[in-house]
Amino acid sequence: xxxxxxxxxxxxxxxxxxxxxxxxxxxxxxxxxxxxxxxxxxxxxxxxxxxxxxxxxxxxxxxxxxxxxxxxxxxxxxxxxxxxxxxxxxxxxxxxxxxxxxxxxxxxxxxxxxxxxxxxxxxxxxxxxxxxxxxxxxxxxxxxxxxxxxxxxxxxxxxxxxxxxxxxxxxxxxxxxxxxxxxxxxxxxxxxxxxxxxxxxxxxxxxxxxxxxxxxxxxxxxxxxxxxxxxxxxxxxxxxxxxxxxxxxxxxxxxxxxxxxxxxxxxxxxxxxxxxxxxxxxxxxxxxxxxxxxxxxxxxxxxxxxxxxxx
Numbered sequence: 001x002x003x004x005x006x007x008x009x010x011x012x013x014x015x016x017x018x019x020x021x022x023x024x025x026x027x028x029x030x031x032x033x034x035x036x037x038x039x040x041x042x043x044x045x046x047x048x049x050x051x052x053x054x055x056x057x058x059x060x061x062x063x064x065x066x067x068x069x070x071x072x073x074x075x076x077x078x079x080x081x082x083x084x085x086x087x088x089x090x091x092x093x094x095x096x097x098x099x100x101x102x103x104x105x106x107x108x109x110x111x112x113x114x115x116x117x118x119x120x121x122x123x124x125x126x127x128x129x130x131x132x133x134x135x136x137x138x139x140x141x142x143x144x145x146x147x148x149x150x151x152x153x154x155x156x157x158x159x160x161x162x163x164x165x166x167x168x169x170x171x172x173x174x175x176x177x178x179x180x181x182x183x184x185x186x187x188x189x190x191x192x193x194x195x196x197x198x199x200x201x202x203x204x205x206x207x208x209x210x211x212x213x214x215x216x217x218x219x220x221x222x223x224x225x226x227x228x229x230x231x232x233x234x235x236x237x238x239x240x241x242x243x244x245x246x247x248x249x250x251x252x253x254x255x256x257x258x259x260x261x262x263x264x265x266x267x268x269x270x271x272x273x274x275x276x277x278x279x280x281x282x283x284x285x286x287x288x289x290x291x292x293x294x295x296x297x298x299x300x301x302x303x304x305x306x307x308x309x310x311x
Contacts, residue, residue: 004031006110008142010103010117011039012132013074020118021078022150023296025085027116030189034088036110037078040102041071042095068093100135112142119146121291134287137271143181143300146290153265153296156191158182159245160237161255161269161289164197164229170302174270177300179237182268185298194243194262195234198254199226223248251285256292268298 009024021037028035044050046064071093082089094102103115119133136144160182162175179195186193199222223246230244245262247254259267271286286299 004113006112008112008115019147019150020116023147024116028087036090038092040094040096041067042097100132116145146297155263157264158266159194159264161196173302195239196245196258198251252288259293266296
């Protein structure tokens with residue numbers, strides 16, 4: 001059994017639908033895990049040093065408490081549904097301006113095995129201004145499951161997206177984590193595990209430097225290298241040969257095409273969490289992929305290793 005015992009569910013009161021809650025209830029019931037439902041609230045006028053502090057600090061505190069109570073009543077309204085499913089549930093309201101900061105604060109107080117959040121399409125502006133999802137993927141010290149809609153998993157297919165030939169230890173560790181999580185989930189839910197891998201078009205790289213002639217067999221060599229590497233990963237994690245998907249092109253586009261072709265319920269992908277402007281302009285594959293697939297995306301990082309099964 002996959003050792004996911006404590007799940008943090010991030011709920012946003014500004015959104016009318018909460019697909020993360022539907023997915024969390026299903027997973028928690030199946031995995032026999034407990035849930036913590038979390039949200040945030042904030043008002044700058046209630047902060048120390050605001051103009052209201054000097055005028056009427058008592059009113060300031062009453063406003064803050066009213067906002068906390070309102071958020072608490074909203075998130076507590078979901079408790080009955082969880083308890084009706086036999087799930088142990090707790091709730092948290094954090095006084096934080098940004099939802100991702102509330103997630104990090106919650107993680108400091110409890111070791112969650114998985115964080116679940118609903119997600120919507122993001123624009124480049126969202127990325128530049130550090131959208132909640134991007135910050136969670138970069139900084140959350142646990143795997144993050146981004147839920148696209150409340151539709152149950154129904155096709156029984158999980159796609160693990162890896163960079164099979166990555167030469168550095170960090171990517172090698174991510175590959176192992178991706179496939180470990182995907183294999184555990186596939187075993188628990190008795191679903192088919194697929195492996196996806198993209199490799200670059202060498203001709204595109206050489207087109208940028210026309211003064212250098214590409215060797216005749218270079219593309220064949222690159223393709224064969226990726227195929228061999230994928231076979232090794234597939235053997236290690238018991239992936240059937242007919243469930244290997246290897247294609248050429250940009251990783252996010254190739255994996256999104258594979259996910260659509262096999263009607264995947266879940267794509268498991270890794271991220272190294274680039275920081276700063278480079279992360280915005282270059283983009284992490286995981287972040288780009290979220291907006292290109294219709295299914296859920298589980299994002300793991302180098303430190304998100306699979307824990308041993310509980311005794």
